[in-house]
Structures are given as C-alpha cells and as structure tokens.
Amino acid sequence: xxxxxxxxxxxxxxxxxxxxxxxxxxVALNLAGTIVTLVLLLLAQGTHRQPFFDLAVVSxxxxxxxxxxxxRFLERWV
Amino acid sequence: xxxxxxxxxxxxxxxxxxxxxxGLLLAxxxxxxxxxxxxxxxxxxxxxxxxxxxxxxxxxxxxxKSVLTALALVVLNGVLVHAxxxxxxxxxxxxxxxxxxERAGVD
Numbered sequence: 001x002x003x004x005x006x007x008x009x010x011x012x013x014x015x016x017x018x019x020x021x022x023x024x025x026x027v028a029l030n031l032a033g034t035i036v037t038l039v040l041l042l043l044a045q046g047t048h049r050q051p052f053f054d055l056a057v058v059s060x061x062x063x064x065x066x067x068x069x070x071x072r073f074l075e076r077w078v
Numbered sequence: 079x080x081x082x083x084x085x086x087x088x089x090x091x092x093x094x095x096x097x098x099x100x101g102l103l104l105a106x107x108x109x110x111x112x113x114x115x116x117x118x119x120x121x122x123x124x125x126x127x128x129x130x131x132x133x134x135x136x137x138x139x140x141x142x143k144s145v146l147t148a149l150a151l152v153v154l155n156g157v158l159v160h161a162x163x164x165x166x167x168x169x170x171x172x173x174x175x176x177x178x179x180e181r182a183g184v185d
Contacts, residue, residue, distance in 0.1 A: 002088050002089065002091075002092040005092055005096065006092060006095055006096075009095060009096050009099045012099060012103055013099060013102070016102075016103065021108075023108040023162070023165065023166040023169060024107070024108050024111060026108070026162055026165070027102065027108050027111040027112055027115065027162060028102065028111075030115055030155075030158055030159075030162060031098065031099065031102055031114070031115050031118055034115065034118050034119050034122075034123075034151060034155070035095060035099075035118070037123075037147060037151060038091070038095065038122060038123060038126055038151075041123075041126050041127075041130070041144055041147055042088070042126065044140070045129070045130050045133065045134075045140065045144070050139055050140065050143075053139070053140055053143035053144065053147070054143065056143070056144070056147045057143055057146050057147050057150065060147050060150040060151050060154070061150055061154070064150070064154040064155075064157070064158055067158045067161070067162070068157070068158060068161050071158070071161040071162045071164070071165040072161070072165070074165050074169060075164070075165040075168045075169060076168065076169075
C-alpha cells in the first residue's frame with residue numbers, strides 16, 4: 001500500500017518536470033529518482049524477492065549519475 | 079510487536095516522502111525546492127532500511143542491500159543537491175563566483 005502511495009506521489013513530480021522551468025524540473029527529477037528507488041525497495045521486501053533489492057541499489061546509483069549529468073549539461077549548454 | 083515496528087517505520091518513511099513532494103510543489107524557486115529533497119533522501123531511506131532489518135534480521139542479504147541503498151541515497155544526495163544548486167546559479171548569473179554586490183557584503 002505504501003508503495004502505491006509513493007507511486008501516486010510521482011504524478012505531481014512528472015507534471016512539474018513537464019510544466020515548470022527547467023531547473024525546477026531537474027529538482028523534481030532528483031526527488032523522483034529517490035522515490036522510484038524506495039518503491040523498488042518496498043516492492044522487493046513486500047514480494048520477498050531478493051533480486052529486486054539489486055534493482056533498488058542500481059537505481060540509487062544511476063539516478064544520482066543521471067541527475068549529475070543533467071545538472072552538468074544544464075549549467076551552460078542546454 | 080515486530081510487525082508493528084515495521085509498519086511504523088514504513089508509514090513514517092512514506093509520510094516523509096509525501097510531505098517532501100508537497101513541499102517541493104509549494105516552494106517558489108529551485109533553491110527552495112532543493113531543501114525538500116533532504117528529508118526524502120535521508121529520513122525515508124533510513125526508515126525503510128531499518129524496517130527491512132527489523133523484519134528480516136540484521137545479517138541477511140535483504141538487510142545488507144537495503145542498508146547499501148539507504149547509504150547510497152544519503153551520501154550521494156548531498157552531492158546532487160550541490161551540483162543542482164551550482165547549475166541553477168551558473169544558469170542564472172553566468173558564473174559560480176560571488177557577484178559584485180555580494181562581494182561588497184563580504185568585504
């Protein structure tokens with residue numbers, strides 16, 4: 001149930017990413033990455049499937065790398 | 079008793095996340111919005127990792143991986159917030175350094 005609530009909370013962030021100025025959208029993207037990681041963590045524990053925990057770990061690292069790449073390019077070039 | 083503790087931790091993490099999203103939506107500019115990624119990347123992952131530890135035990139594969147996830151979020155979020163704020167400032171003012179009026183306040 002909590003995973004569903006967290007998934008629902010992604011909707012306003014997606015709207016913000018689409019409508020708001022670009023830097024506000026980047027902040028929303030950062031928070032969305034965190035939420036997706038935690039949803040994967042909750043689903044892994046809820047379904048008792050060990051491989052899903054790996055997805056959460058990978059998602060945590062990759063959402064950081066993605067956010068960093070966006071921040072770097074949005075500084076000057078985009 | 080264990081189930082109650084797990085539920086309290088999971089609900090705590092979920093409430094923190096939802097409040098962070100609400101705060102982010104209500105804030106005015108990117109600098110204000112960045113503040114609300116803090117609780118979402120520190121309190122909630124730690125609460126969820128503790129919930130997994132309480133549920134599965136401290137030396138299980140699930141517990142170790144959830145602690146690793148929480149650790150990654152807690153440590154890397156600070157770097158990401160700094161990079162985002164830096165990008166916003168450079169985009170706004172053209173450089174990362176102090177503006178002349180800000181330098182006057184420092185000197």
